[in-house]
Amino acid sequence: MRFRRLFYIVVPSVLFFLIFISDAIRKNVHFEIAGFTLIRELAILLSFFLLYLYLQSGTLKSEYQPVRALRTTFIYLVALLSFNGFVAFLPQGGFESKDLFLVPLDYTTIFSATILGIGSGIFCLSLLISLRQFVYLRRRKGTRRWFAFFLVFLLVTIVATLNLRPMETSTWNLVFFGLTVCLMVVNSFRQTWIVYLSRKEKISIIIYGFLGLLTFALFDVQVSQMTLLNKSLLYYSYGLREFVLVMGIFGTLYIGMMFISTLFHLPTAEALDRKMTEFASLQNLSRLVRQVFDFNELVGTVTKMTLEVCEAKSAWLELVERPRSAHTGEDRGGKTRNVEIVARQNISQEKISQLNSVDGPTLRDLILDQQKVLVIDNVKKDRRIKQFKRLETSIRSLLVVPLISHTEIIGVLYVAKDIPAGFDKDDVNVVSAFADQATIAIENSRLIKESLERERLYREMMVAQEMQRRLLPQALPVIDGIELTAISSPAFEVGGDYYDFMQLNQKQLGIVVADVSGKGVSAAFYMAEVKGIFQSLSKICTSPKEFLIKANDALRESIDRKSFVSMVYSILDTETGELTISRAGHCPVLYLSGETVEYIKPVGLGLGLTDGAIVEEVTQEVQVRLRRDDVCVFYTDGITEARNGDGEEFGYDRLLKVVREARGDSAEGIKERVLHDIYDFLGSDVVDDDVTLVILKWLK
Amino acid sequence: MSEFRITNREVGHVNVLELKGYLDAHTAPDLERALQDLIDGKKYRIIVNFQELSYISSAGLGVFMAFIEDVRKNKGDIKLSNMSSKVYNVFDLLGFPILYEIFKEEREALEKYGAGSKPTSVKG
Numbered sequence: 001m002r003f004r005r006l007f008y009i010v011v012p013s014v015l016f017f018l019i020f021i022s023d024a025i026r027k028n029v030h031f032e033i034a035g036f037t038l039i040r041e042l043a044i045l046l047s048f049f050l051l052y053l054y055l056q057s058g059t060l061k062s063e064y065q066p067v068r069a070l071r072t073t074f075i076y077l078v079a080l081l082s083f084n085g086f087v088a089f090l091p092q093g094g095f096e097s098k099d100l101f102l103v104p105l106d107y108t109t110i111f112s113a114t115i116l117g118i119g120s121g122i123f124c125l126s127l128l129i130s131l132r133q134f135v136y137l138r139r140r141k142g143t144r145r146w147f148a149f150f151l152v153f154l155l156v157t158i159v160a161t162l163n164l165r166p167m168e169t170s171t172w173n174l175v176f177f178g179l180t181v182c183l184m185v186v187n188s189f190r191q192t193w194i195v196y197l198s199r200k201e202k203i204s205i206i207i208y209g210f211l212g213l214l215t216f217a218l219f220d221v222q223v224s225q226m227t228l229l230n231k232s233l234l235y236y237s238y239g240l241r242e243f244v245l246v247m248g249i250f251g252t253l254y255i256g257m258m259f260i261s262t263l264f265h266l267p268t269a270e271a272l273d274r275k276m277t278e279f280a281s282l283q284n285l286s287r288l289v290r291q292v293f294d295f296n297e298l299v300g301t302v303t304k305m306t307l308e309v310c311e312a313k314s315a316w317l318e319l320v321e322r323p324r325s326a327h328t329g330e331d332r333g334g335k336t337r338n339v340e341i342v343a344r345q346n347i348s349q350e351k352i353s354q355l356n357s358v359d360g361p362t363l364r365d366l367i368l369d370q371q372k373v374l375v376i377d378n379v380k381k382d383r384r385i386k387q388f389k390r391l392e393t394s395i396r397s398l399l400v401v402p403l404i405s406h407t408e409i410i411g412v413l414y415v416a417k418d419i420p421a422g423f424d425k426d427d428v429n430v431v432s433a434f435a436d437q438a439t440i441a442i443e444n445s446r447l448i449k450e451s452l453e454r455e456r457l458y459r460e461m462m463v464a465q466e467m468q469r470r471l472l473p474q475a476l477p478v479i480d481g482i483e484l485t486a487i488s489s490p491a492f493e494v495g496g497d498y499y500d501f502m503q504l505n506q507k508q509l510g511i512v513v514a515d516v517s518g519k520g521v522s523a524a525f526y527m528a529e530v531k532g533i534f535q536s537l538s539k540i541c542t543s544p545k546e547f548l549i550k551a552n553d554a555l556r557e558s559i560d561r562k563s564f565v566s567m568v569y570s571i572l573d574t575e576t577g578e579l580t581i582s583r584a585g586h587c588p589v590l591y592l593s594g595e596t597v598e599y600i601k602p603v604g605l606g607l608g609l610t611d612g613a614i615v616e617e618v619t620q621e622v623q624v625r626l627r628r629d630d631v632c633v634f635y636t637d638g639i640t641e642a643r644n645g646d647g648e649e650f651g652y653d654r655l656l657k658v659v660r661e662a663r664g665d666s667a668e669g670i671k672e673r674v675l676h677d678i679y680d681f682l683g684s685d686v687v688d689d690d691v692t693l694v695i696l697k698w699l700k
Numbered sequence: 701m702s703e704f705r706i707t708n709r710e711v712g713h714v715n716v717l718e719l720k721g722y723l724d725a726h727t728a729p730d731l732e733r734a735l736q737d738l739i740d741g742k743k744y745r746i747i748v749n750f751q752e753l754s755y756i757s758s759a760g761l762g763v764f765m766a767f768i769e770d771v772r773k774n775k776g777d778i779k780l781s782n783m784s785s786k787v788y789n790v791f792d793l794l795g796f797p798i799l800y801e802i803f804k805e806e807r808e809a810l811e812k813y814g815a816g817s818k819p820t821s822v823k824g
Contacts, residue, residue: 517758517761518762519725561766561769562759562762562765562766563762564761564762566793566794584795585794603798605794605795606795610799614799637758
């Protein structure tokens with residue numbers, strides 16, 4: 001490829017040089033070789049053909065910019081004409097007409113004719129390539145064909161000059177020339193691409209088109225009249241002169257048409273420009289709707305695009321929080337809403353506050369009231385906003401559009417111009433469309449944020465649940481002759497139920513079951529505290545009563561007045577089976593011995609309710625001596641107060657009955673029976689309170 | 701979900717709150733407000749009548765604990781009356797009878813106030 005391009009440029013250079021040498025020799029030494037003139041002519045035409053191929057291969061196929069191409073053409077032409085003018089002032093002999101031949105009178109003339117010939121030729125080649133690009137900008141059926149016809153007739157016109165002497169013409173030559181001009185006219189109508197230019201580009205086209213037209217006219221005169229340029233060309237090569245003449249006319253025609261059509265398209269250019277911008281912006285915006293992860297970027301783009309599409313001075317976007325409780329938010333005109341300016345373009349925070357600090361209803365109030373687009377043509381004279389009359393502001397017209405989602409205003413988009421009546425119907429429509437798109441994007445963004453937040457809270461709760469599970473015994477104590485089983489499950493992720501065991505010494509086991517009032521997170525915190533209290537106090541207290549008194553003191557200090565903890569604490573002598581029970585406002589212990597089942601309910605107050613003296617005074621201890629197969633059931637009120645669909649409680653009697661029926665079973669078996677009966681009673685396995693069950697069976 | 705209503709009745713210098721329906725974590729704030737209003741109005745002689753209360757949860761019990769100290773500091777009291785056996789059992793389980801005077805009939809509670817310290821006429 002590179003070699004071929006080199007070939008395209010080296011061969012013509014060599015040929016041009018040889019022709020120049022031969023021309024110089026011929027001036028003094030007159031020799032006549034048969035067909036020399038024809039060979040010389042063909043060599044020149046071949047050189048230009050190769051140069052055409054060279055220029056052609058260097059043309060970029062992509063992104064053809066009409067304005068730049070036109071400007072380049074214009075500059076080249078001016079350069080060529082300037083050179084022509086410069087040559088004309090050189091002291092030279094010029095040409096002499098002889099037998100319809102042109103004879104140069106000195107070497108300078110030969111030299112300048114050669115340079116002018118090659119220069120015009122190259123210029124016309126690049127012009128041909130440029131015009132072809134223009135014509136091909138918007139290809140339609142026939143575009144290629146008509147241009148090909150033109151090229152063919154151009155070639156024929158040139159070929160028809162081969163047998164002519166420089167100063168003569170033939171009918172054929174004129175006919176072909178005429179046909180070529182006709183085809184040029186056809187091709188000159190390929191101007192549809194002008195429509196799609198921006199207004200700015202169209203103005204450039206008009207300017208360069210006008211200048212181009214003038215220079216081309218000058219060029220045409222130079223080439224068609226008996227000027228130095230024309231004579232030089234005719235002397236150098238008739239075919240080349242024909243080509244230059246055709247291209248000069250083609251250039252004039254095409255650029256002339258270009259100038260005229262652009263001139264006609266100019267009035268609509270602005271409207272078209274705006275439609276194109278609107279279209280592009282809407283497209284961008286709808287793309288943006290999908291990328292809602294960066295909220296600030298989103299609202300920034302919305303305001304920026306609004307600004308561009310209206311060619312406004314400034315734009316800003318406010319988000320209106322949904323009405324909340326009456327305690328929060330600013331109070332303005334009876335509407336309690338929090339408003340946040342989330343994006344602004346070309347306007348300061350202070351200016352916006354200034355607009356909002358007028359006496360009487362603000363623009364936002366008007367919008368919230370009307371729920372529809374507000375167009376203010378003259379800020380100083382509009383009767384709806386009399387309060388703006390005395391405001392110092394450069395804003396003259398305003399467009400205020402509500403962002404409505406599900407009949408509720410979630411935000412307000414403001415667009416301002418510093419000229420009166422700056423917003424027409426198109427502006428209103430397009431900004432409304434923007435507002436709609438923005439609403440969707442903002443809503444989506446909010447939803448994603450909310451669901452992420454929910455997800456985060458859910459994870460936190462899962463962590464809390466796992467941590468609370470670890471606050472409960474990971475393994476039950478294993479003691480000869482005793483069966484122990486336990487279960488605890490919170491109503492929500494975390495709860496306020498607690499049970500634990502403590503090997504107090506070699507023969508004493510502490511058993512605790514507790515219930516913090518309330519449910520959920522607050523209960524869970526107190527539950528953790530109860531565990532701390534149990535672990536620190538149980539070992540230093542010799543009796544359940546003493547433990548409860550101390551636990552009450554500890555909790556009284558930290559727990560809030562509305563909360564309390566109910567607890568049952570027992571100490572079991574694992575050798576003798578002596579069980580000492582104290583109760584702090586908790587559910588009584590179910591005790592099964594032989595055929596008798598009873599609730600043991602020593603007097604006692606919930607922990608944290610009152611001060612130590614009363615607790616010490618009233619708290620009782622009850623002792624039982626366990627015998628073989630005796631069962632003790634400790635539980636929380638989630639068991640007895642489990643309510644079914646009819647609002648009926650599971651109750652003490654049912655618990656008593658199921659334990660009695662299951663007394664032959666192991667501790668584990670009894671637990672299963674109790675749970676089974678509760679779920680059976682509820683008709684589901686969903687209990688609306690924290691549930692804990694600890695069962696002790698004495699086997700000795 | 702569950703309905704709960706409070707009626708405030710003045711009998712002499714005593715305020716009687718009649719509770720109706722379900723008193724649980726959801727409705728406890730209503731009772732809290734009612735008691736707070738009485739205390740704000742310097743009315744410290746209070747009887748809570750449970751005649752028509754069908755259910756009380758631990759959160760409901762907590763409300764009484766929140767105010768009893770304030771009331772007693774001002775030489776008043778919160779006395780409870782007319783509990784169904786079910787409601788009484790809940791209070792009893794937690795040891796409330798030790799801390800509060802619970803009467804079978806509202807009349808008895810009123811009499812108790814009448815026999816106690818002289819009514820202090822504070823209004824508004």
